Amino acid sequence: MxxxxxxxxxxxxxxxxxxxxxxxxxxxxxxxxxxxxxxxxxxxxxxxxxxxxxxxxxxxxxxxxxxxxxxxxxxxxxxxxxxxxxxxxxxxxxxxxxxxxxxxxxxxxxxxxxxxxxxxxxxxxxxxxxxxxxxxxxxxxxxxxxxxxxxxxxxxxxxxxxxxxxxxxxxxxxxxxxxxxxxxxxxxxxxxxxxxxxxxxxxxxxxxxxxxxxxxxxxxxxxxxxxxxxxxxxxxxxxKTLCIRVEKQCSNARRIAEALADNPYISKVYYPGLKNHPGHDTAKRQMRGFGAIVSFELNQKAGPPEFVRKLHLIKPALSLGGVESTICAPAVTSHQKLTGEERAALGITDGLFRLSVGIEDSEDLLSDIEQALSAA
Ligand SMILES: Cc1ncc(COP(=O)(O)O)c(C=O)c1O
CATH class of the missing domain: 3.40.640.10 (Type I PLP-dependent aspartate aminotransferase-like (Major domain))
Structure with a gap:
């Protein structure tokens, strides 16, 4: 089958x-x-x-x-x-x-x-x-x-x-x-x-x-x-719906990663589906899709706490992988228990965000991110 x-x-x-x-x-x-x-x-x-x-x-x-x-x-x-x-x-x-x-x-x-x-x-x-x-x-x-x-x-x-x-x-x-x-x-x-x-x-x-x-x-x-x-x-x-959920999440994530790479408030986008990602070629050899998580770093123009507060649709929440898009700052959530030095050594900055892309329409998600970045 x-x-x-x-x-x-x-x-x-x-x-x-x-x-x-x-x-x-x-x-x-x-x-x-x-x-x-x-x-x-x-x-x-x-x-x-x-x-x-x-x-x-x-x-x-x-x-x-x-x-x-x-x-x-x-x-x-x-x-x-x-x-x-x-x-x-x-x-x-x-x-x-x-x-x-x-x-x-x-x-x-x-x-x-x-x-x-x-x-x-x-x-x-x-x-x-x-x-x-x-x-x-x-x-x-x-x-x-x-x-x-x-x-x-x-x-x-x-x-x-x-x-x-x-x-x-x-x-x-x-x-x-x-x-x-x-x-x-x-x-x-x-x-x-x-x-x-x-x-x-x-x-x-x-x-x-x-x-x-x-x-x-x-x-x-x-x-x-x-x-x-x-x-x-x-x-x-x-x-039972894993395949259809994840396939939609991956196509949304790719669209969002490409758009964020050109956003003036974002200094870095991490997504294995982007050609400039250091693991892109290896990912192509061992994965059928590049996943539905997009991480990105805000540049100096936007403040991390203000950015998450300004989001309307995307919930700042722990965990990931749900049908609804969520976002979190790893420095204060998943990697909070690490020391500041450990986080710095791993490349986890205070301005880093991990976006878990859901099954909504990608245009709605992008509009939400863009309005929150401008407002912040
Ligand atoms: C990659 C990864 N592995 C393991 C875990 C731990 O899973 P759980 O919270 O279900 O114990 C998490 C939780 O965020 C995770 O993101």
Whole structure:
């Protein structure tokens, strides 16, 4: 089946009793075990709504198996803890989501885990690998500067040394990028973003091979970050429209990025679809679309706090990936927990904005940005 068809049909629980076309919501948290082939329990990640949502995502990511979590961070922290023991080393791209970075800096030392943050260049990643490196963790496009990592190159570096690779594929979505096909072992998502797409649930996901998911599941049942049936149902339903939402969001984003590049109040636009983006050629090789996040920096003429207050349509809000366009200043939101020096080293300035482009008409979004810039 092709992608749009998989979005609609894959994973759906076959309701043989009523022949309803949707997965029913199985609200039970207690399931009988006598004469059953295996025990079912929400924290074992194996209730019908959990497996239906995981099944749909697996079909979209070309994965053998998957797990649905209660947040993106539950998925990310579980995967890192599943593969890292005291005395091990991890190589992580420096400009990953601020929360992931904060988990590493706040907690790894206490577990005796060594780590190195590197740039998104494959050579830097290779140089950082040590004897005891067990995992390489990347994010592409990255949050918020949309840097592009050469996924195939990273997979090659890791495979020759038997190191597990994991990627946060939240920004790309499976519509634009399938890292497992490029040689990566584990794909992670904050499902709070595009997968759910309506800014109304918090969830996460991991997909991979059967054997690696089994290893992750062993940690996941202990750490306990599972998702309840109602939210799983909403996630599965939302993924039915993932392709059409993301395709519209990407075409809007491209139009907006091109227009903002010529705006006198904007000094820099970050969008992998623009020819002058340093990762443009790599993105073309590994992505089908360039995503729907556009980051930009205001120049001296416009004040960052005034700009967001003057927006009428676009909401200044945390999170991203919803059908409605939202905007945030990473310095005071997603990357707030980093020190000023860390942010400066990553290129995250106070005038930087991350626009999550929704499915509205691009002309309305552009008018809103342009009037807010002039007013500010
Ligand atoms: C790229 C990326 N990964 C992971 C996360 C964490 O996801 P959650 O907030 O669902 O825990 C976020 C949240 O903003 C994100 O943007």
């Amino acid at each position: 092709k992608k749009h068809t998989r979005c609609v049909h894959s994973g759906t629980y076959p309701d043989r009793e009523t022949r309803g076309v949707n997965t029913p919501v199985f609200t039970s948290s207690a399931f009988e075990y006598v004469d059953m082939p295996h025990n079912i329990y929400p924290r074992y990640f194996n209730t019908p709504n959990q497996t239906a949502a995981a099944g749909k995502l697996c079909a979209l990511e070309n994965a053998e198996d998957g797990l649905i979590f209660s947040s993106g961070m539950a998925a990310i922290s579980t995967v890192l803890l599943a593969f890292l023991n005291s005395g091990d080393h991890a190589v992580l791209q420096g400009d990953i989501y601020g929360g992931t970075r904060h988990f590493v800096t706040a907690d790894f030392e206490r577990f005796g885990i060594d780590y190195t943050f590197v740039s998104n260049e494959a050579e830097d990643i290779e140089r950082a690998v040590k004897e005891n490196t067990r995992i390489i963790f990347i994010e592409s496009p990255s949050n918020p500067l949309l840097r592009i990592t050469d996924i195939r190159a990273v997979a090659r570096i890791a495979k020759s040394r038997n190191i597990v690779t994991a990627i946060d594929n939240t920004f790309a979505t499976p519509v634009n990028q399938n890292p497992l096909d490029l040689g990566i072992d584990i794909v992670l998502h904050s499902g709070t973003k595009y997968l759910s797409g309506h800014s109304d649930i918090c969830c996460g996901a991991v997909v991979s091979s059967k054997s690696l998911i089994e290893k992750i599941r062993n940690s996941a049942v202990n750490l306990g970050g599972s998702l309840d049936a109602n939210a799983c149902y909403l996630l599965e339903r939302s993924m």
